[in-house]
Amino acid sequence: MSLSPSHMKVSILNTLGKRKEELTTVTPGVVKMYVCGPTVQDLVHLGHGRTFVAFDGVVRYLKMAGYDVIRVQNITDIDDKIISKASQEGRSWEDVADHYSREYLEAMRSLKVGIDMHPKVTKHIGEIVDFVSRLIDKGNAYVAPSGSVYFDVTTYPAYGELSNTKMEEWDQGEEFLKEKRHPYDFALWKSAKPGEPNWDSPWGKGRPGWHIECSTMSSRYLGGKFDIHGGGADLVFPHHENERAQSEALLGSGWVRYWMHASFVTVRKEKMAKSKGNFISIKDALSKWSPSVLRYWFLSTHYRSEVDFSEEALQEASNALNRLKDALAVARSVVRESKGFRASDADVEIQRKIVRLHAEFHERMSDDFDTPGALASIHRVAGVVFSELQGRDNLLGGMLAVNAFREFNQVFGVMDEEFWEGARTAEVIDAVLKVRNVLRERKMFDLSDELRSALAKAGIKVLDGKEGSTWRFE
Secondary structure: OOOOOOOOOOOEEEOOOEEEEEEEOEEOOOOEEEEEOEEEOOOOEEEHHHHHHHHHHHHHHHHHHHOOOEEOOOOEOOOOHHHHHHHHHHHOHHHHHHHHHHHHHHHHHHHOOOEEOOEEHHHOOHHHHHHHHHHEEEEEEOOOOOOOOEEEEHOOOOOOOOOOOOHHOOOOOOOOOOOOOOOOOOOEEEEEEOOOOEEOOOOEEEEEEEEHHHHHHHHHHHHOOOOEEEEEEEHHHHHHHHHHHHHHHHHOOOOOEEEEEOOEEEEOOOOOOHHHOOEHHHHHHOOOOOHHHHHHHHHHOOOOOOOOEEEHHHHHHHHHHHHHHHHHHHHHHHHHHHHOOOOHHHHHHHHHHHHHHHEEEHHHHHHHOHHHHHHHHHHHHHHHHHHHHHHOOOOOHHHHHHHHHHHHHHHHOHHHHHHHHOOOHHHHHHHHHHHHHHHHHHHHHHHHHHHHHHHOOEHHHHHHHHOOEEEEOO
C-alpha cells in the first residue's frame, strides 16, 4: 500500500518574487534542475553539504511524486581561488582542482547524494566562448581594450529583481576597472595574466568569468529553459542575479521557472565559511558521525532556515534517528508475529492514526519541502507504534507503519540498510532471539547476555520489551 502523492500538488517558494507557486514544468512529468556546485580549491564543508543534501531531499520527493528528475551540479575547476591555492602549495592548478574534485565526489557518494551530471568548467571553454560571442553580437556585452569582456547591466532592465536590490547595492566584488562602462558591469571573460592558465578566444587569451560558466553549462544540459535553479543563499547576489541577466538577455525571459536557495550552516550563529576559518569539512565530520546522522541533521531543519552546528545537535540527531529505527523494528516484529486475527475497533483506530500521519507527511513535503514538518509526522507514527501498536496482533497496522517509514526513508535516505535486510538473515536472527528468550525465562541471564553481546558485535541491536524481544541493524 502506498500513499505516494503522484496526483498531489507541490508548491515551491520562488526566490524571484518571494512567493509560493505551484510546480508546473517545462516538459510535463520531468523536472530539470541545476544546482551550483563547489569551487574545488579546498575540502567541501558542512555548509556545502547542507545545500547539496537539501536539494537531494527535493529530488527524492519529486521522484516519489511521480516526476522524472534530471539534476546537474557543476564543478568550478578554474578560479582565482584555485590559482591562489596552487601557488601557496607549490603545485599546478590542475593538481589542486583534480584533488579536491575527487574529495568532493567522494563526499557526495558518502552522503548518498544523487547527481546525474557533474560538468566541469574547463571541459566547456568552447561553449562558453560561443555564449559570450553571442552576447557581444546582441549588444549586451562589450570587449574592453585589455581583451576582457563585460556584461552591460544597463541592457537588462530586470537586473536586481531576483535579489530585490537597487543600483547602489550592485557591488560585484570585482576590482573596479576604468575600462568598464559602468562600475556594476561584470566580467564574462578575463584577459590572461602572466603565469595564469588561459585559453584562446576571439578577444585574445584569457579564461571565463565565474557567472558565465553556470549559464553555459545549465543551458547545455537542460535546454534554453528549465525548471529549478538552486544553490546557497549567498549566491543570490551577485552570482544568480548575473546568471539570470546574461541568460535571459540571450535566451529570453523565463529562463528559470523557480529559484530555490538553501540557508547557511552556522557555528555559534556565525555563518560557516572557509574565509572565516570556522568550517568543518565533510570528510572530518564523517570520521565522527555516520552519513545517515549527518543527512538527518541537515534535513531536520527547513532548507530555507539556518541550522547551527554543535556536537549536542548531532548527538540529538543520532538519538532521534535511533528512535525511528527502533520503531521500525517494532513495527516489523508486529508484522512477522501476526497470526492474522481479525482486527478489533481499537486496531482499526490505530490503523487510521497511522494513515492520517502518513498523509500528513506528504502534505508537509509537498508544501515547499517542509522536511521538519514531515519529520514530526513520522515521529508521531513512531509514537503510535510504541504506545499503541507494540504487542498487538495488528497485521495491517504494522504494514502501514512499515510503509510510512519506507517512504520517509526514500526521501531522507537515513535508514537504507534496514531495507536491505535479507529474509534468511531475519529468520536466523529470529531463531537466536527465541533461544535467548528461553534462556531469560529460565533466568540464565549470563548466557542470554552473551548472546546479546554476540549479536551486538555483528551489528544487531536487541530490543527487550514486556511482550518479548525484537531486533534491528545498528
